[in-house]
Amino acid sequence: MRVNLKAVPVLGLTVLLSACGGGGGGTPNQAVSSVSGIISPPGAIGSSARTGAASAADSSGWADSRSWWTDPAAVQAKREARGVAADGSIPGEFIVRRRGTLSAQALATLRVGDTSLRLERSLGLPGLGLYRVSAGAGVDAQAVLRGLAARADVEYAQPNYHMHALRTPNDTYFPLQWDAQAMRLPAAWDQTTGKAVTVAVVDTGIVNHPDLAGRILPGLDMVQDVQDSGDGDGADLDPTDEGGDTGYHGSHVAGTIAAASNNGAGISGVSWGAKILPIRVLGTSGGGTLDDILIGTYWAAGGQIEGLPANPNPAKVLNLSLGGKRACSQAEQDVFGAIAQAGAIVVVAAGNDDVDAGGFAPAACPGVITVGATGPDGKRAPYSNYGARIDVMAPGGNTELLLEIGGRKIPGGILSTVADTDEGGNKVATYGIMEGTSMASPHVAGLVALMKGEQPGLTTAQALARLKATSTPLSSADCGVSGGCGAGLVNAAAALGTSGGTPTPTPTPTPAPTPTPVGQVQTIVAALYRLPSGYDEGRSHLALVDQETLRKSYTLDGLEPGRYNVAAWQDLDGDEEVDEGEPFGVYYDALNNTVDVTVDNVSRKIIGIDIDLKPYRASGQAAKAARSSGPLAALTAAAEGHTGSR
Known part of the structure; x- marks a missing residue:
């Protein structure tokens, strides 16, 4: 079957996609092959050098040493000192909304049976204020509330409650x-x-x-x-x-x-x-x-x-x-x-x-x-x-989803404690997304x-x-x-x-802002045609891979005979450059100790070309090229730097 190829732009590149499975590329009648494998998601986003999201956290002010919570024991002590009831209501204090247009004198006091209440402060809205019992022994809060509700000049009344901030830790990366x-x-x-x-x-x-x-x-x-x-x-x-x-x-x-x-x-x-x-x-x-x-x-x-x-x-x-x-x-x-x-x-x-x-x-x-x-x-x-x-x-x-937090886009996985290896081969503590x-x-x-x-x-x-x-x-x-x-x-x-018996859900408070997905993560996978020095862009093939499972499968068709390095990369920030800390990997054949995939003159499907993505860490000329020469040059430079270290 003859296959039509069409060129489509992907991150500023021209990518050959087949209209239906197999074929394409090379010269007429030349044997072509395909490679396929599994792309494993990254296990880390930073290092001891504080790259990627970690450095973004510091620069965005997440490393704030202030703690916006109060210790429960301290809260309980304050409650007990004020005689706060188990439900948090403060004895003798009520929030009341008065009806109609009342004079300041009329708003100043309220009376319910033998209990007198005095306006302590206005709460902004017309007729809404905090009232405190000024006279009346042994006040029954429920009786006062019923009496207030029965008054024609009262729209509603409720207890005043003692509240405090929810416990939000001050850990540097908690916002992530x-x-x-x-x-x-x-x-x-x-x-x-x-x-x-x-x-x-x-x-x-x-x-x-x-x-x-x-x-x-x-x-x-x-x-x-x-x-x-x-x-x-x-x-x-x-x-x-x-x-x-x-x-x-x-x-x-x-x-x-x-x-x-x-x-x-x-x-x-x-x-x-x-x-x-x-x-x-x-x-x-x-x-x-x-x-x-x-x-x-x-x-x-x-x-x-x-x-x-x-x-x-x-x-x-x-x-x-x-x-x-x-x-x-x-x-x-x-x-x-x-x-x-x-x-x-x-x-x-x-x-x-x-x-x-x-x-x-x-x-x-x-x-x-x-x-x-x-x-x-x-x-x-x-x-x-x-x-x-x-x-x-x-x-x-779900690392297929991107989250934007503090102006930085990160994969929507779980951040926790891991280790990494520095350039000297030493194990260092860091944090990773899985x-x-x-x-x-x-x-x-x-x-x-x-x-x-x-x-x-x-x-x-x-x-x-x-x-x-x-x-x-x-x-x-x-x-x-x-x-x-x-x-x-x-x-x-x-x-x-609850501590036992029938569980009773607690009331739902207004939650803190939760990051929402702002986009999809796609993995760019490429078979880079290897020359004695560098790569041949014209004979290289790229594709986009959407994540449908925890580990992503891919296939690259239309490969003509030659040596290839198969690399994958996730452009998290969309700048079309392989940035420090972005997920990147090159296939490595551990059995034969080589990064090369050889395609010979017989058409075949080459399977098992699996790629592990890890945070990209660049140095020297490769780093400079990866940052400044455009997406394809950046990808090939990153691959060259990686393969050159073997």
């Missing part, structure tokens, strides 16, 4: 944490910031990070595969997160749960008082075995394991942001059942395949709380599993830790009932599947509004 607003954490923190509840993070381990300092308990490394361990010594008592393909996944999860908060730096964790028990069960490849996971999970909850020392800090909450496509095994059912009997609560991720969670474990296991993911638009994230097994939803991010139900689950685990702090005896069944009763339902349109998003998006303030 749209997830906290989405699940109403500031209102929840106004009730409690959490007790020292131990939360086990059964994952890839933990890194040394200033936002996790003093919050980490002695943990366990159960990765017995020495080749995948990253530390070369198998199972031991050192749960250091070795990074690798995981992008410090476990450390990111831990930060969401319990990063140090209101300390004027970094991010805010869900529970300010929680302690993290790191259990390393996944290696540097991101994989792990069920036996390692079951042993690590059971030990974390206080179970005795032969050959291992007793755990001095049994977890009351456990987070498992891991799983596989299979049915829940009997062994998992037994272990999770024993953990529940011990009074601990297990929270798990639903999975990232946009299918029914009933086919995934541990998501489908009984006795656990299964969490799906929402994006910053309040809808189910496009990758999140769904179905009857979903209990609740929580913010997991997405997934892996990021949703720790939001719920942190919330359960807040709940456990207020009610230590809280069981899995009780916690689940309260979460479900207080969550905000997602419509079928927002979920994308009728009844597929469980009880909906968790509401932390509502879940903490």
Whole structure:
């Protein structure tokens, strides 16, 4: 079949798109091939050099040391000093709206039975003022309100209430944490910031990070595969997160749960008082075995394991942001059942395949709380599993959506604690954006830790009932599947509004401004035709990739014989330049230690050309070219700088 090609502009480039699949490019009758693979989203947006969104945060005034909240204990002391009632009403004070046009003398006083009230201050609107009881012993507030309502010259009357600011932390990057607003954490923190509840993070381990300092308990490394361990010594008592393909996944999860908060730096964790028990069960490849996971999970909850020392800090909450496509095994059912009997609560991720969670474990296991993911638009994230097994939803991010915060556009993922490697090869603490139900689950685990702090005896069944009763339902349109998003998006303030019995949602206050998506993120992927020096623009091919799943697939058609470097890039700010910190990557063949993809004289489909996106870090001439020579030159310069380092 003959294929017509048409040229379309993409970010100022001319891109060849085929009218229907395959073909195109090269000279007549010349063999052409295609390459395809998976583009993995970035795991970080900054570094110790404070690039990307991090530096934007500082320059935009987000690093403000002021704290716009009042400690609950101080609030309670002030309330008690004023005799404030449990509902917040101030004794003897009423806000009253008078009818008609009254003289100043008529407005000055009111009388209800034996009680006299005096106008203390006008509240601006005609007839609206604060009145205080001036005479009358043993005032019955409800009787006064009924008496005022019965007066012909009173439009309405209500108590005056004692109020205070919701607890908003002063952490530098809190303004980037749209997830906290989405699940109403500031209102929840106004009730409690959490007790020292131990939360086990059964994952890839933990890194040394200033936002996790003093919050980490002695943990366990159960990765017995020495080749995948990253530390070369198998199972031991050192749960250091070795990074690798995981992008410090476990450390990111831990930060969401319990990063140090209101300390004027970094991010805010869900529970300010929680302690993290790191259990390393996944290696540097991101994989792990069920036996390692079951042993690590059971030990974390206080179970005795032969050959291992007793755990001095049994977890009351456990987070498992891991799983596989299979049915829940009997062994998992037994272990999770024993953990529940011990009074601990297990929270798990639903999975990232946009299918029914009933086919995934541990998501489908009984006795656990299964969490799906929402994006910053309040809808189910496009990758999140769904179905009857979903209990609740929580913010997991959608990096397909751009958020504009303080004049800077960033992907709509979840910001948390990770590590990076500097130019000298040293591991440094930083912050990264990730997405997934892996990021949703720790939001719920942190919330359960807040709940456990207020009610230590809280069981899995009780916690689940309260979460479900207080969550905000997602419509079928927002979920994308009728009844597929469980009880909906968790509401932390509502879940903490009761200490037992039937959950009662708290009134919804006016929320702080929440970032809204301002655009879509598209990934530019290119097969760059390699010359002995530089690239041939005319024989290079580019395409735009929309994110439909957590990991993006792509195909580039019409490649003529030659050597190519396959690169991908996300232009977050739309300036058509590869900027410092923007997601960028070049395919690397680790088996053959090369970045080249060779297309020979036989037409074929070359698969498995996978690209990991990481924050772009430029230096020297490549940096200068990437900043100043236009989009194609910038992309090729960035690729040249990257491949030249191999």
